[in-house]
Amino acid sequence: MEDARKYIANLINASPEEIIFTSGGTEADNFALKGVTYARNKKQHFITTKIEHHAVLHCAEALEKEGHAVTYLDVDSDGLVDPDDVRRAIRKDTALVSVMLANNEVGTVEPVAEIARICREHGVLFHTDAVQAVGQIPVDVKELGVDLLSMSAHKLYGPKGIGALYVRKGVKIAPILYGGAQERGRRPGTENVPGIAGFGKAAELAAAELNEHREKLTRLREKLIEEIFRRIEDVKLNGHRRRRLPGNVNVSIKYVEGESILLNLDLKGIAASSGSACMSGTLEPSHVLLAMGIPREVAHGSLRMTLGASNTEDDIDYVVDVLEETVKKLRAMSPLASPGRC
Ligand SMILES: *Cc1c(COP(=O)(O)O)cnc(C)c1O
Secondary structure (H helix, E strand, C coil), X not given: CXXXXXXXXXXXXXXXXXXXXXXXXXXXXXXXXXXXXXXXXXXXXXXEECCCCHHHHHHHHHHHHCCCEEEEECCCCCCCCCHHHHHHHXXXXXEEEECCCECCCCCEXXXXXXXXXXXXXXXXXXXXXXXXXXXXXXXXXXXXXXXXXXXXXXXXXXXXXXXXXXXXXXXXXXXXXXXXXXXXXXXXXXXXXXXXXXXXXXXXXXXXXXXXXXXXXXXXXXXXXXXXXXXXXXXXXXXXXXXXXXXXXXXXXXXXXXXXXXXHHHHCCCCCECCCHXXXXXXXXXXXXXXXXXXXXXXXCEEEEECCCCCCHHHHHHHHHHHHHHHHHHHHHCCCCCHHHC
């Protein structure tokens, strides 16, 4: 466990004592928000964004129900948060700002270092949900200047059900569970030793392979984006063109339903998603795309593809072939594509 803690700390340039193991990214996010709240015995104000993962958004909503105030910041059409909006939203009673490092749906990488600097100037704590970023892009807690940072092992090829919260030395945070004295009295419960060992190994490998992994995924991503645009008409890339996660492709394909594309891709052995993976199965368009100002009907035709370490150039060719054929077929049947027919 202590070896794992060192590998994880090393991956984000923290000290091992600053790493607290949790049951995953969701608990790390809840721990950050609630832990800061409960460390102070008063009503507080929080700032977050409309594009956070539900682990942050739903936790913020729960804090509102407890009488705390929350400001949900808008993003621009690329999904970027404006640091000046954070500055303007800070109040005397603001306890914490939480802005994700990279968005899980559209891959946009947020200007976290700049936002953290603004928070520090105002004496406000700053948390970032870095679940999507750790292991994909360089993450250095000192360079970013963050106080709290969430991670999850399964997003970097580790096991599911294990994560961690980085808590900068000196930051006061109350436990959100009560029990024994594990994790220096901050997170009780018998430790998930196999999970922790797997997380440690994943962190060790991620640190060693980060650059190679990032370059490979970026190359595949560019090929996938370019081929989709070359072969399919009326598509739009969602998320920032360059400030994005190496393996993330999110496109809106007009005149077709995302769910229909997904079903067809699935039949051909291609796993994709129409929004966040956790929301697949629901028909509500993504809250992230809506916050970016994408019209409902276009958001419905959105498709998220995430590339990973085992993907190859051949996979990209196969996906584009299947996608082109699927879109052609669906558009031929779509009343949206040719309104005159119905
Ligand atoms: C996956 C994810 C989470 C949740 O992590 P779990 O370990 O699955 O609970 C939180 N935030 C982001 C951005 C994620 O992508």
